[in-house]
Structure formats: structure tokens, C-alpha cells
Amino acid sequence: MSFDADLSEFTAFDSDTDHPHDECGVFGVWAPDRDVARLTYFGLRALQHRGQESAGIAVGDGGTVMVRKDLGLVSRVFSNADINALQGQLAIGHVRYGTAGAKSWEESQPHLSTIGEVIVALAHNGTLVNTDELRRQLIELGVPFNSSSDSEVALKLISYFTQETHHLREGIRKTMELIRGGYAMALINEEALYAFRDPHGVRPLVLGRLTNDEGVAAGWVVASETCALDIVGAEYVRDIRPGEILRISAEGLVSEQGVPAAEKSAHCVFEQVYFARPDSIVDGKSIYACRYDMGRKLALECPVEADMVIGTPDSGLPSAEGYAFESGIPYGTGLIKNRYVARTFIEPTQELRAMGVRLKLNPLKDVIEGKRIVVVDDSIVRGTTMVQLVRMLRQAGAKEIHIRINCPEDVWPCFYGVDTGEQSQLISATKSVEEVCEFIGADTLAFLSVDALLECVPEGGYCTACFTGEYPVAIPESFGRDKFIEGYAPRNLSKPEPITGRCVVDKAEDRSWEEAHGE
Numbered sequence: 001m002s003f004d005a006d007l008s009e010f011t012a013f014d015s016d017t018d019h020p021h022d023e024c025g026v027f028g029v030w031a032p033d034r035d036v037a038r039l040t041y042f043g044l045r046a047l048q049h050r051g052q053e054s055a056g057i058a059v060g061d062g063g064t065v066m067v068r069k070d071l072g073l074v075s076r077v078f079s080n081a082d083i084n085a086l087q088g089q090l091a092i093g094h095v096r097y098g099t100a101g102a103k104s105w106e107e108s109q110p111h112l113s114t115i116g117e118v119i120v121a122l123a124h125n126g127t128l129v130n131t132d133e134l135r136r137q138l139i140e141l142g143v144p145f146n147s148s149s150d151s152e153v154a155l156k157l158i159s160y161f162t163q164e165t166h167h168l169r170e171g172i173r174k175t176m177e178l179i180r181g182g183y184a185m186a187l188i189n190e191e192a193l194y195a196f197r198d199p200h201g202v203r204p205l206v207l208g209r210l211t212n213d214e215g216v217a218a219g220w221v222v223a224s225e226t227c228a229l230d231i232v233g234a235e236y237v238r239d240i241r242p243g244e245i246l247r248i249s250a251e252g253l254v255s256e257q258g259v260p261a262a263e264k265s266a267h268c269v270f271e272q273v274y275f276a277r278p279d280s281i282v283d284g285k286s287i288y289a290c291r292y293d294m295g296r297k298l299a300l301e302c303p304v305e306a307d308m309v310i311g312t313p314d315s316g317l318p319s320a321e322g323y324a325f326e327s328g329i330p331y332g333t334g335l336i337k338n339r340y341v342a343r344t345f346i347e348p349t350q351e352l353r354a355m356g357v358r359l360k361l362n363p364l365k366d367v368i369e370g371k372r373i374v375v376v377d378d379s380i381v382r383g384t385t386m387v388q389l390v391r392m393l394r395q396a397g398a399k400e401i402h403i404r405i406n407c408p409e410d411v412w413p414c415f416y417g418v419d420t421g422e423q424s425q426l427i428s429a430t431k432s433v434e435e436v437c438e439f440i441g442a443d444t445l446a447f448l449s450v451d452a453l454l455e456c457v458p459e460g461g462y463c464t465a466c467f468t469g470e471y472p473v474a475i476p477e478s479f480g481r482d483k484f485i486e487g488y489a490p491r492n493l494s495k496p497e498p499i500t501g502r503c504v505v506d507k508a509e510d511r512s513w514e515e516a517h518g519e
Helices: 036-046 080-085 131-140 150-165 168-178 226-231 270-275 287-301 317-327 350-354 384-395 433-440 450-455 506-510 513-517
Strands: 024-030 054-060 065-071 090-096 111-115 118-128 181-188 193-197 206-211 217-223 235-239 244-249 252-257 308-311 335-337 361-363 372-377 400-405 444-447
Touching (some): 024 036, 036 080, 036 090, 065 080, 168 193, 168 244
Antiparallel strands (some): 118 181
């Protein structure tokens, strides 16, 4: 077996590049008697794992909307003076993980726009798949754009339809009729907070309630995960329903169904596998418990004789505990994580780049030397980081290394808010399990099955497109072009369902789908 995998194409300094990334986290709060900017700051700190490229906060004070955003981590973007300057009664915040080539201030969120003399701000988690034509139509109408972001397209659509209907909620609803993809959005004007979600529920969004010391309701919070509710002392109320629009203001909380919910939900199952924090709760079950159960299923489906089970910090630890419990193999701490290494824009030397994993992980040689170890991790996307990890464990004296992955093989690109846009980047799309095992230098390699994974998460519909190629939201051919390896035939690709709302440009109403979209 060869342990000399070619890493010549590995150029990333951050070892997390070999994991899938959700593009962002969203937080919103309406609480007139609270320091909403400070609450949003801490909410974003709780969601920092969802995006480290940029951060921003927009605040409404009853008269206008102010925004502060920049590239970098939340703690670096905002000073105490910044927070003190953002005074108001409601706010939204955003952390972003940007895709390649889109790391600019203009791409950072919240995005701002105007509706007449009213300023609105939008924070978006997800990806829209049909914005090319919508952007073109808006440009023809003279609508300016400051970025290439699909989020800005959504915001400009909302602004356009609000001016036509004179109701912001109606502008949101008409926009939801047009856009396709996975999205969870929060929007504010000077006096109200809006939250809405795609009809399949691909991207997560939860609602929480703030109370004062006497237990009296003091405000509302929306967030991508319940861990952000916890940090600001909000009580989880429920998930925002697929296709729902919430409006929160001094008039109270108002809910309406913006667009019909899909017949079957398609929640992103990678939330349970990797994205979400282990202390977040989804449908009554903690992410930690889901991952623990994945480890138990792994032990049943993929047993091996070994001396110790270890997990890769942090997302692999609960599954490693579950694997050890079910298999009876002792659980141990074999890898120590450096908690103070964050994303960096400083280019390392080639030597340091080749040792990228050591910047975050270091093996405990006296624990693993001479042992047959099972290493449990959440996923293998490109394989480059796992090559380095296996090599590092070999150098530390591991006798055998058995890799166990608590999700299925990642074979298909995601188009709903995860940065796996080209199938050729996915090692399992081009290599068999045996070939991946040889590439990373392990003794054995095994993945959890799709059926077993779904048994570990709460009941409901899930998007498993990255494993199965079955896309719940149709992908326009123009959007998916050149994203697939020859010979792969994803389902639900070439022609999306008809758009039910009228197009931005009136003359487009009578055109066929092919004519309207240039396909």
C-alpha cells in the first residue's frame, strides 16, 4: 500500500478545506428594551462555525437602518465602540463562508437596499439556483447591483415588488414565488423583522422567545441554530416552517404561508453530520445524540478488530464515542486540537502547507504508538486532509489505521448552499472506496450507509442529494452545466418546475420556460 499520495494540488492553508462548508449563519432579534446589537454580536459568535469569511450586523432604530460589516471573524469585525454605536430596537446579523473568488466587502452581508426612502437589510443562508435570468431582467429595468451575490438579487426583487404592491410582506411573497433553491433569510426595515424559508426547508431557521426577569415576553429571536438562542437566553419556540413568512414588530408576531410548502421536506442532512454545533437541537434531538447514534451504526455496519477508537476533533468525537460504545473497543483521546488557530489570509510556505493538519491537530504519541486504531471522522470530500492525518498518525507510531466515516460517500455536488460546486473535486466521485483507502494511506476505510444515516436523525424529509444525486429542488441546466463528471446523470436537473409568480418583466409572462430562460 502506498502512503505517498500526490498533494501537489493541495493549496489551502486551512485543514478544514477538506470538509464541506455551509455558506453562512443568520441571526435576527426584535427586542425594543434590549441591546439588540450586543445580542446579535453574541448570537453570531455562537454561529461562527458556520462562516469565518465575513460578519455583519444591521440595526433598525425606528427611523432608519444602520449596518456595520467587514471581512474577518466576528470578534475582529466588531469593537465595543461599534456595538455601542448600533442602537435600535431590532437587528439582523450574518456570518459568511464565501465561495472561491467571492471574498469581498461587497459580498459580505447584510445587504442593504432602498424601497423609496426606506432602507432594508437582508441576511441570507443558502444558494439560489435561478438568479441569472432574474438579475438580467432587473438590470434591464435599471436596477443597480453592487455584487455578484444571489442574495442581492433576492433583496432587489423584494424591493421591486414592494414598490409595486406597497407592502413589504407582499414583496417578499412575490419574490418567494420566483426564486428557487435552498434559503433561510432574515430582513429588517426600520421597525419590523421578517424571516422566511424556502418551501422545502433545505436551510434551517428557528424561532425563539426572549423574556424578562419576571418571565414576561420581551422579544423574539430567529437564528440558524438553537445554540444561538441559548447564548442570548432565548427559549426555543419552533422551527420556521417551509415556505412561511414571519413578521415581528410592535404589533406582535404575524405568520403567513408565503408559498406552499413542498409535499416532502428536504432538510439538509449535513446539518446533523457536520454543519451544526453538537449542542444545537433539531426536532427534539440534539446534534450530539444524532452523531453518537451514527457512530453506533458505523460499528454495526463496519466492524473491525482494533485496540482503540479515536475521533477527529470536534465533529468526529460524538461518533467516535458511539462507535466505541457499540463495538466494545476502548475510546481514547489520540488527537489534540489547537483551539487558537483560525482561518488566515497569510500564505504559508510549501513546507507548512504540506503540514496543514498539524496547525490544528497534533497526535498523542504515547497513546497511539503501537496500537491498532479506529479513526472516526464526519466526511471525506477531497481527501487531501485525510492523507495528512493518516501520515501524521503513522509517524506517531500507529500500527494500523482504520478510517470510519459517519456519513455516506460524498459523490454529488451541492447547489443549495454548500461549497461542493464541481463533482470533479469530490474524491468519491472518481475513486472507489478501495482506491480512496489506498490514496489516503489507511489500512481500511468504510462509510455509513444512507439508510443507517437516516435512522439516526429525527423523522422527516431530508435532502441527500450529495450522496444519491436526487435533487429535491430542480437545477436549471445552465446552473448545473460543467458541474458534473461525464457519465453521471443526476435526477431533477434539466428542467425545473414552472414558476408560478409573474416574471419581473411583463412581456416575459407569455414566454415558454425555454424562451424565458434561454434554454
